[in-house]
Amino acid sequence: xxxxxxxxxxxxxxxxxxxxxxxxxxxxxxxxxxxxxxxxxxxxxxxxxxxxxxxxxxxxxxxxxxxxxxxxxxxxxxxxxxxxxxxxxxxxxxxxxxxxxxxxxxxxxxxxxxxxxxxxxxxxxxxxxxxxxxxxxxxxxxxxxxxxxxxxxxxxxxxxxxxxxxxxxxxxxxxxxxxxxxxxxxxxxxxxxxxxxxxxxxxxxxxxxxxxxxxxxxxxxxxxxxxxxxxxxxxxxxxxxxxxxxxxxxxxxxxxxxxxxxxxxxxxxxxxxxxxxxxxxxxxxxxxxxxxxxxxxxxxxxxxxxxxxxxxxxxxxxxxxxxxxxxxxxxxxxxxxxxxx
Amino acid sequence: xxxxxxxxxxxxxxxxxxxxxxxxxxxxxxxxxxxxxxxxxxxxxxxxxxxxxxxxxxxxxxxxxxxxxxxxxxxxxxxxxxxxxxxxxxxxxxxxxxxxxxxxxxxxxxxxxxxxxxxxxxxxxxxxxxxxxxxxxxxxxxxxxxxxxxxxxxxxxxxxxxxxxxxxxxxxxxxxxxxxxxxxxxxxxxxxxxxxxxxxxxxxxxxxxxxxxxxxxxxxxxxxxxxxxxxxxxxxxxxxxxxxxxxxxxxxxxxxxxxxxxxxxxxxxxxxxxxxxxxxxxxxxxxxxxxxxxxxxxxxxxxxxxxxxxxxxxxxxxxxxxxxxxxxxxxxxxxxxxxxx
Numbered sequence: 001x002x003x004x005x006x007x008x009x010x011x012x013x014x015x016x017x018x019x020x021x022x023x024x025x026x027x028x029x030x031x032x033x034x035x036x037x038x039x040x041x042x043x044x045x046x047x048x049x050x051x052x053x054x055x056x057x058x059x060x061x062x063x064x065x066x067x068x069x070x071x072x073x074x075x076x077x078x079x080x081x082x083x084x085x086x087x088x089x090x091x092x093x094x095x096x097x098x099x100x101x102x103x104x105x106x107x108x109x110x111x112x113x114x115x116x117x118x119x120x121x122x123x124x125x126x127x128x129x130x131x132x133x134x135x136x137x138x139x140x141x142x143x144x145x146x147x148x149x150x151x152x153x154x155x156x157x158x159x160x161x162x163x164x165x166x167x168x169x170x171x172x173x174x175x176x177x178x179x180x181x182x183x184x185x186x187x188x189x190x191x192x193x194x195x196x197x198x199x200x201x202x203x204x205x206x207x208x209x210x211x212x213x214x215x216x217x218x219x220x221x222x223x224x225x226x227x228x229x230x231x232x233x234x235x236x237x238x239x240x241x242x243x244x245x246x247x248x249x250x251x252x253x254x255x256x257x258x259x260x261x262x263x264x265x266x267x268x269x270x271x272x273x274x275x276x277x278x279x280x281x282x283x284x285x286x287x288x289x290x291x292x293x294x295x296x297x298x299x300x301x302x303x304x305x306x307x308x309x310x311x312x313x314x315x316x317x318x319x320x321x322x323x324x325x326x327x328x329x330x331x332x333x334x335x336x337x338x339x340x341x
Numbered sequence: 342x343x344x345x346x347x348x349x350x351x352x353x354x355x356x357x358x359x360x361x362x363x364x365x366x367x368x369x370x371x372x373x374x375x376x377x378x379x380x381x382x383x384x385x386x387x388x389x390x391x392x393x394x395x396x397x398x399x400x401x402x403x404x405x406x407x408x409x410x411x412x413x414x415x416x417x418x419x420x421x422x423x424x425x426x427x428x429x430x431x432x433x434x435x436x437x438x439x440x441x442x443x444x445x446x447x448x449x450x451x452x453x454x455x456x457x458x459x460x461x462x463x464x465x466x467x468x469x470x471x472x473x474x475x476x477x478x479x480x481x482x483x484x485x486x487x488x489x490x491x492x493x494x495x496x497x498x499x500x501x502x503x504x505x506x507x508x509x510x511x512x513x514x515x516x517x518x519x520x521x522x523x524x525x526x527x528x529x530x531x532x533x534x535x536x537x538x539x540x541x542x543x544x545x546x547x548x549x550x551x552x553x554x555x556x557x558x559x560x561x562x563x564x565x566x567x568x569x570x571x572x573x574x575x576x577x578x579x580x581x582x583x584x585x586x587x588x589x590x591x592x593x594x595x596x597x598x599x600x601x602x603x604x605x606x607x608x609x610x611x612x613x614x615x616x617x618x619x620x621x622x623x624x625x626x627x628x629x630x631x632x633x634x635x636x637x638x639x640x641x642x643x644x645x646x647x648x649x650x651x652x653x654x655x656x657x658x659x660x661x662x663x664x665x666x667x668x669x670x671x672x673x674x675x676x677x678x679x680x681x682x
Contacts, residue, residue, distance in 0.1 A: 095654035107450035128469030
């Protein structure tokens with residue numbers, strides 16, 4: 001029997017690869033948030049020792065990868081492939097981070113779903129023997145994202161109540177065919193979904209339908225009920241999108257997840273930090289997963305987590321051309337060592 | 342014994358997946374080139390029935406995927422995952438093309454190496470059973486690329502002799518675990534390489550070192566000599582980069598490939614088309630592979646081809662910030678049915 005098989009739209013890994021180690025880094029605003037003390041490294045400021053925000057994001061990305069390797073007790077040459085992506089034009093943060101390293105680099109793009117996408121791909125590549133060990137990583141940077149997608153930072157534009165705050169953070173995980181750590185038991189690549197939302201200051205609304213689809217399809221494929229999960233973790237719908245997701249799942253797919261649902265966008269910052277609807281950016285779910293959720297899985301307080309990364313597939317140009325915002329949600333099923341589906 | 346195994350830095354697929362069908366589309370300039378008659382569809386003009394160049398690129402991308410499916414006798418729902426990427430900011434061409442389709446979408450980024458990257462990933466996912474059938478696709482558009490990376494088209498800036506012309510083209514291939522067609526026997530993900538070239542009007546020079554590294558590493562891993570290949574196909578080094586690659590391989594890796602080397606950038610247009618150093622863009626190698634090389638493999642006039650896609654990892658911003666141009670080269674080994682390594 002093959003150890004990798006499809007169940008409906010979901011890929012089951014019968015000999016699940018493990019997360020050997022992970023690392024999350026952030027800047028000052030992330031340090032001040034509720035998860036700040038769990039970050040593995042905090043940069044002094046948003047320049048991270050560089051001269052541009054883009055280079056800063058790249059430096060943070062690289063730091064997360066280096067720390068994850070260090071925490072796994074590995075060198076660069078122990079890793080067969082790095083799966084990485086980000087939201088800078090042409091995934092610059094990833095390319096420039098990996099330029100410093102002797103690791104083959106397969107670039108990926110999933111907008112804010114990138115951590116789930118790269119983790120899922122790393123899981124498959126290690127499970128099938130294409131790699132013994134793989135890195136999954138991503139990053140984002142508030143200033144670089146604002147400048148690229150919205151307004152010059154100096155302009156000081158007012159943010160909408162539905163807007164989310166791009167995390168200045170990065171996360172990386174080392175996935176291996178064998179070893180100890182939380183396991184990746186299933187991978188689900190999402191299908192692009194577009195309900196016609198055009199407001200680029202309300203990404204939560206744009207992404208909720210795709211999260212609904214992926215979560216419902218996944219649970220259906222594996223014949224799981226939400227109550228059988230310790231946590232269904234979306235990232236990054238924020239407050240607005242989280243509500244919409246719960247409502248959509250109830251209405252369209254007869255599924256109630258409120259009791260087990262949390263969203264990375266609502267975990268990284270708290271209400272005093274003036275982030276409006278929550279956090280966003282590739283680095284948000286990467287940091288929440290690597291600093292917080294995987295730690296809790298290692299401690300044993302979470303045993304079965306569906307991590308569903310949500311991504312809004314817009315560019316700086318597409319909304320100006322009148323396009324709506326398609327989105328995609330990729331998911332991985334994480335289980336604590338010794339757990340099983 | 343596992344059917345997927347690593348040999349050095351290269352992944353061997355012992356039960357190689359096959360290319361069921363492929364399709365290449367282009368615009369008028371591509372039709373006028375030496376491979377024009379082999380394109381599966383030609384658009385009337387650069388707008389491809391849309392109102393913006395970005396939407397046009399997406400329409401071409403979608404057309405290539407649809408034609409590849411049609412030629413394989415498949416429907417969208419017969420495909421488990423689409424691996425696609427492009428050079429537009431946030432891979433808009435891919436996301437918007439896939440938005441119209443009911444196929445799970447894993448976005449990838451490899452700049453002009455994208456066709457090799459997505460083909461390689463599709464091969465691994467089908468070989469290991471994560472997908473029964475997968476799409477690998479990419480696209481590029483001259484006007485969209487000029488606007489995004491260089492100058493407003495209306496400015497009419499003079500192009501450097503080393504500059505390449507971005508192809509207005511797209512290509513897609515259907516990869517399957519079982520069936521008839523050329524096979525993918527090995528996959529090699531490249532490592533980011535940067536020799537410090539800063540001239541963004543000379544991408545061939547920026548990419549040649551990475552092509553040298555991947556080709557030499559691949560041949561070394563599989564103990565192959567260039568003479569054992571019918572073709573080593575790079576894309577898209579153009580005339581300047583091709584010369585540099587041949588020289589670098591000779592000098593740094595004691596390897597002579599001149600007799601079997603061709604470059605996609607030198608095949609798509611001819612000397613009368615005023616493209617200076619040749620063609621480039623994700624769509625260039627995709628179209629050359631899907632319209633020309635795979636056809637020749639199906640006809641039997643090529644039996645063993647190393648397709649090494651080259652990508653320059655720069656953004657519109659990075660050269661303005663004084664950065665050099667890192668690059669990456671991904672490779673797949675294609676053999677005609679019945680051939681073997």
